[in-house]
Amino acid sequence: MIRVLTVPADPEAPHALTEMNPADLLGFQRLVGGSIERVDLAGAGSLWVNEDGPRLCLPLNERATALAAFHAPRFTWDPQIVGDTYLTGPVDADGLDTDVPDTLVGLLTAEQIRLEVRRSGGEWADNGVHPGLLAAYAAVWEKVGLLADVKPGSFFAVRALPLGTAAGEPTAGSATDGEAAWTVWGDRVDPYAVRQTRAQAQAAVDKAAAEGDPGAYAEHPDGSTLEPTPTR
Incomplete structure (x- = not known):
């Protein structure tokens, strides 16, 4: 990108x-x-x-x-x-x-x-x-x-x-528009979305995982990552 x-x-x-x-x-x-x-x-x-x-x-x-x-x-x-x-x-x-x-x-x-x-x-x-x-x-x-x-x-x-x-x-x-700095990556599409807020990125990761892409994650420029929310 x-x-x-x-x-x-x-x-x-x-x-x-x-x-x-x-x-x-x-x-x-x-x-x-x-x-x-x-x-x-x-x-x-x-x-x-x-x-x-x-x-x-x-x-x-x-x-x-x-x-x-x-x-x-x-x-x-x-x-x-x-x-x-x-x-x-x-x-x-x-x-x-x-x-x-x-x-x-x-x-x-x-x-x-x-x-x-x-x-x-x-x-x-x-x-x-x-x-x-x-x-x-x-x-x-x-x-x-x-x-x-x-x-x-x-x-x-x-x-x-x-x-x-x-x-x-x-x-x-x-x-990065302040908080909107997260990029969502996945196995199916690289990337899913860019410049997301943390909440938007987590929702996108969870949605991707629910649709069959367990490798999806979000990354912040500071190196932080978000993984799919564990489900019971």
Whole structure:
């Protein structure tokens, strides 16, 4: 199982961390509503989109577009990302996706984003702090002097750095939602469920055992386990 960050096109819909089987192609297709296509985020991870999104006239995904822009070789308004998307980490040696890194989650959850600019391979220079990724994205072309003094033959690079994570927002390293941290495993299905409370996990283990899976158990990140409740 890997941690995936879903980023809906609807700006009012929250992004959310979920766990997925990295080989579950149909599950990933459901996240975007069709066939998936990968957008490389400069080696930091992958942004997955509906490959038919432009043809289907899916709505603009502002958050995903901003992420793609800041991870392009040079900041650009293209590509325009449309439709629901999700984020994963870089692929592993077997070609499977890995956990979405905290660096990408942080860009979406940060209360403030600092812009830094580097011209023609020079040093990174502070170019202001903005209230979130979308504000930083919009400000790139508006910042005085950011493009005006770029001379022929020179180039600039821009990067966004998260400054603090908004209270209550998820991070890839702390996606257990407090008490809901148990994963239920079994011989028939691995896993039965993830991010369960202790009571939910015990009920799931007991149900699995009653249905003929005596090897079912629940595991907490701290190493604790729950076995089926003994029956008389």
